[in-house]
Amino acid sequence: MKTDLKHKTVFITGASAGIGEACALEFARAGANLIISARRQAKLERLATDLALKYSVEILPLQLDVRDTGAAAKTISELPAAFRNIDILVNNAGLVLGTEKVHETPDLDIDTMIDTNIKGVLNLIRAIVPRMVADNHGHVINISSIAGLEAYPGGGIYCATKHAVTAITKSLRMDLVDTDLRVSAISPGLVNTEFSMVRFKGDVDKASAVYAGLEALVAKDIADAVVYVATSPAHVQIADMVILANKQASATLVHRDL
Ligand SMILES: NC(=O)c1ccc[n+]([C@@H]2O[C@H](COP(=O)([O-])OP(=O)(O)OC[C@H]3O[C@@H](n4cnc5c(N)ncnc54)[C@H](OP(=O)(O)O)[C@@H]3O)[C@@H](O)[C@H]2O)c1
Structure with a gap:
């Protein structure tokens, strides 16, 4: 039997744009209540108002920088009662900065990628999973x-952080093998979001060149996959789902009609 998302509580990081925002929309459409978090609170509030109105679900917009370990723990410990039992955690917040070679990557970019992509994921896991374990119920995606x-x-630090996410996902799944919790990863290729604008620090030409000559994935493609993973029957644990655009064959091989 498929897992019903109605009245479930889903915590999504990085919900102010791209894949996280699309996940919020698809989970709300499926009837889930949401805690949506990111740094840009105004965007979260607009999204919360829209989705609550459209799908009659409860949405809590929360400003949270996932790099801040103390804030993550405080945010989770102070959640209003109605949102305290989190059924699904979608660890989505993440970013890439620049295309420098490993030995030329600026200190600040290294820290930001490691702190957001690795420590951010760990901060939310450590804040949310203990309660899931106590309840013997939950899904981390x-x-x-x-x-x-x-x-x-040209992506050495980003690749290292995402390899870490793969490793954390695998280890957590092993750590929780004797529980009813599920741990999944989704591994997309090129998705046309704000991701490349962030990578190229606002350079529109460089950002759009990433998606030139091929039909890249869109955020909804990934959100649909996240919902598929979350709605799979309780005995099914999708370990990792690799999703590429039709004209992408690997991280380095993309066919472009230019
Ligand atoms: N787009 C791709 O091609 C692609 C491919 C594979 C994997 N991914 C992964 O997919 C995830 C989402 O990326 P996207 O493509 O949707 O990019 P995006 O459009 O740039 O969205 C990134 C989201 O992460 C949030 N975020 C960034 N730093 C944060 C922080 N310190 N604290 C809290 N939130 C933070 C941003 O919100 P605020 O700025 O408001 O904080 C935003 O909501 C990332 O983990 C990325 O690595 C993307």
């Missing part, structure tokens, strides 16, 4: 990347 399975030049 980490948004990793094809960069978590393969390395590519």
Whole structure:
């Protein structure tokens, strides 16, 4: 029997844009109540108002920088009673900065990627999973990347952080094997979101070149997969789902009609 999302509580990080925002929409459409978090509170509030109105679900928008360990723990411990029993955690917040070679990557970019992509995932797992374990119920879905399975030049730090997400996902699944909890990863290839604008620090031409000459994935493609993983029957644990655009064959091989 499929897992029903109606009245479930889903915590999504990085819900102010891209894949996280699309996940919020698809989970709300499926009847789940949501805690949506990111740094841009105004975007979260607009999304919460829209989705609550459209799908008659409860939505709590919460400003949270996932890098802040103390804030993550405090946010979770102070959740209103109605949102305290989190059924599904979608660890989605993440970013890539620059395309420098490993030895030329600026200190700040290294820290930001490691702190967001690795420590951010750990911060939410450590804040939310203990209660899931106590209840013997819950699903952790980490948004990793094809960069978590393969390395590519000019993405060394990002690839390292996403390889870490893959490893954390696998270890957590092993740690929880004697419980009813499930742990999954989704590993997308090229998805057309704000991701490349963030990577190229606002350079529109460089960002759009990433998606030139092929039909990249869109955020909804990944959100649909996340909902599929979350609604799979309780005895089914999807370990990792690798999703590529039709014209992408690996992290480094993309066919472009230019
Ligand atoms: N797009 C791709 O090609 C692709 C491919 C594979 C995997 N992914 C992964 O998919 C996930 C989502 O990326 P996306 O493509 O949707 O990118 P996006 O459009 O740039 O969205 C990223 C989200 O993460 C949030 N975020 C960034 N830093 C944060 C922080 N310190 N604390 C809290 N939230 C933070 C952003 O919100 P605020 O700025 O408001 O904080 C935003 O909501 C990432 O983990 C990314 O690595 C993306």
